[in-house]
Amino acid sequence: MANETIKTSVSDSGSAAFRKEYALRDIQAGVITATMAIPLSIGIALMSDYPIQVGLATVAFASFIGFLFAWFRPGNFIGAPGIAAGLAPILAMGVATFGIENMAFIVFLTAAFQAIIWKFNWQRYLLMAVPGYLVEGLLAGIGLKIALKFLPFLWMLPVAASADVFWTEERINVVALSVIGAIIFFGLFQHFKDSKPALPYFSLILFGIVSALFIEVKMLHIEDIDFNIGFPVPSFDSAWMWLYAIFFALMLAVVDVIEQVMSNAAIEKIDPLKRPCNSNNSLLSIWVANMGSSFFGGMTNLDGLAKSSTNRLAGAYTKLSVLVIGVLISFLLFNQEYLHNLPYFALAIIMSFVGIKMALGILHIAHHGPYAMLLATLCAILVFKVGIFEGLIITLAVHAIIYYVIFKRVNCEPNGRIIRRYFKKFKKDEQELN
Known part of the structure; x- marks a missing residue:
């Protein structure tokens, strides 16, 4: 009953800004x-x-x-x-x-x-x-x-x-x-x-x-x-x-x-x-x-x-x-x-x-697996040593190259499928993070 009351009152106009x-x-x-x-x-x-x-x-x-x-x-x-x-x-x-x-x-x-x-x-x-x-x-x-x-x-x-x-x-x-x-x-x-x-x-x-x-x-x-x-x-x-x-x-x-x-x-x-x-x-x-x-x-x-x-x-x-x-x-x-x-x-x-x-927040990446941990660590080092914008761009490029090589050379998949996998993987990673 309490939960129902909460849900009802939350939906009222202005309840996010003020509740008496x-x-x-x-x-x-x-x-x-x-x-x-x-x-x-x-x-x-x-x-x-x-x-x-x-x-x-x-x-x-x-x-x-x-x-x-x-x-x-x-x-x-x-x-x-x-x-x-x-x-x-x-x-x-x-x-x-x-x-x-x-x-x-x-x-x-x-x-x-x-x-x-x-x-x-x-x-x-x-x-x-x-x-x-x-x-x-x-x-x-x-x-x-x-x-x-x-x-x-x-x-x-x-x-x-x-x-x-x-x-x-x-x-x-x-x-x-x-x-x-x-x-x-x-x-x-x-x-x-x-x-x-x-x-x-x-x-x-x-x-x-x-x-x-x-x-x-x-x-x-x-x-x-x-x-x-x-x-x-x-x-x-x-x-x-x-x-x-x-x-x-x-x-x-x-x-x-x-x-x-x-x-x-x-x-x-x-x-x-x-x-x-x-x-x-x-x-x-x-x-x-x-x-x-x-x-x-x-x-x-x-x-x-x-x-x-x-x-x-x-x-x-x-x-x-x-x-x-x-x-x-x-x-x-x-x-x-x-x-x-x-x-x-x-x-x-x-x-x-x-x-x-x-x-130390980078330690939270461990549950994503060793690859995500290594890539995040690389990004942190590059951001610290090279620059914020440059570090992120370089890391994204490295990630894309590794991803392409794995699926192109190992799995022999066509380029279109590789690109679709690439974006689907990002979406999955974000859902796991949230």
């Missing part, structure tokens, strides 16, 4: 998830070579859009939108290639590609072209980049030290604080990841703030920037840059879409009311948020699994929790002086943990 009986739980979940999302978003913005204010503004804007669309086109019910760690190095590569002044247009172009994918429901074909285990390999390589990027922050001094002496008393103090902070964070995460997931983040930040009262450490500094709202107009100086921008935005759109579809599959499994997700509706919310953020120079977004899992464990039932996240982050966006109390070493522990966790 769960309002207090959703507000509590929003506060807890924001506690985790704020330092994580700051770290991702730094990794992406974007201003911190832009990263926070993107998360707030995406949260408001996610709550709005939950009223009439819900993609999932407890997913928390924000900037994704897996896309950070890709955005950083874009900043280095096109310049921060052109990234708004890149994000706009990315949103346009995502709108096309949404309109024709093409994400199912993307999942055939790029197997889920290769995406895991891609994210593992990116995770290594993130971990190595933030490791030096664990011994960073408040002021530049002499190059002649590394182990000064000040550096030993910072390293000691980093070790203690890491022990606190990992210990709490191990014990409370399934019950109070925001507690490790809150405790680490509190430890960092208190420690900074007694020991001088490098603190976060946020430069105030002016948000210029307007249509993103590029300033490319060659036809080659235009062509590369199109391919870059397409790659960013594809990775973003695949990550969202994979996140939705996981979010559906942890939904407290077992409500089904609609990935195409999620893509609608994503591309609208991305296109909107491009008008103020924002970043790309998606419903990250880490924030969504925290949202669920914190007690969320509807997207009201996402609205709360947006409100709290907006408050800090306009009162950024409160963020100047965040020590760099605490931020480094969080981001290094995120990177390591992404890298």
